[in-house]
Structure formats: C-alpha cells, structure tokens
Amino acid sequence: MLCAAVALFCACGERPDSATLFQDAENAYASRNFNEAQALCDTLVLRARGGEAMSPEVACRVALMLVRIGEHNNLEYENTVSAWQSLRNAFELQPDSFAELIRRLPPEDQGTLMMLTRLNVRPDTISEIDYPDEYRTIETEIENSIEP
DSSP states (O other), X not given: OHHHHHXXXXXXXXXXXXXXXXXXHHHHHHTTOHHHHHHHHHHHHHHHHTTOOOOHHHHHHHHHHHXXXXXXXXXXXXXXXXXXXXXXXXXXXXHHHHHHHHHHSOHHHHHHHHHHHHHTOOGGGOOXXXXXXXXXXXXXXXXXXXXX
C-alpha cells in the first residue's frame, strides 16, 4: 500500500511535457473553451521563455493556436507577440527542423507563420544567422504559390 501511495504521489507531482499540454490546448479549443486553451498556450510560451525545450513542431502549432484563439477572445495583439516568441524560440533552437516543418504545413498555415515572422522583425535588426537563405527560399515558394 505504501508503494502504491508513493507511486501515485510521484505521478501527480510530474509536470506534463509540452506535447501533452498542447494536446490539452487543442482539446480545449475544439470544445470552444478558449480561456483554457489560452492558458495552456501561455504556459507553453512561458516555459519556453524560461529555457524549457519545446520541439519546433509544438512551437509552430502553439503559434498557430494562439493566432486562432486571438480571433475569439480579443487578444490578437498579445497573442501575436506570444506566437512570435514561440516561433523565434523554435527557430533559434533548430533552424533546419523549423524550415522543414513550415514546408509540410498547409499553405494557409505557412502564410500565417511567415506573416508572424515578418511582422515582428525590423530590417535593420536582421542578420544572416537570424534569417538564413533557406528561410528566404521558403518565403519565396509561399509567395509564388499564392500569386495567381
């Protein structure tokens, strides 16, 4: 009985990983519980700011979710900033994975992510490390696919 109590205590004390938290956010969003989805996404962004690793896939999905939530709860500006921070963390940690992930997204999601990166980057602060050629190639591909 003591072993079961210790196992239960340890299981309850564990923090869920970013993928699990994001799954909970998706479920809340699907249930139209935008406040819960917002809180879960905010938690993920804060964890990433604090140095906790988040995969590029989860970071991109969090960014997209924040944009969608902002359309429902009048937090467009705040969520755009948080979405950008989520993307920037993913890009800084794994730029190659980030670029590949963007390529695999549906065009509307690609456009949203590209818009987020462009809205929050001033030309005078861009360096080659921040904005590599491969990222420019993705942006060009997206722009060409949108044009008639």
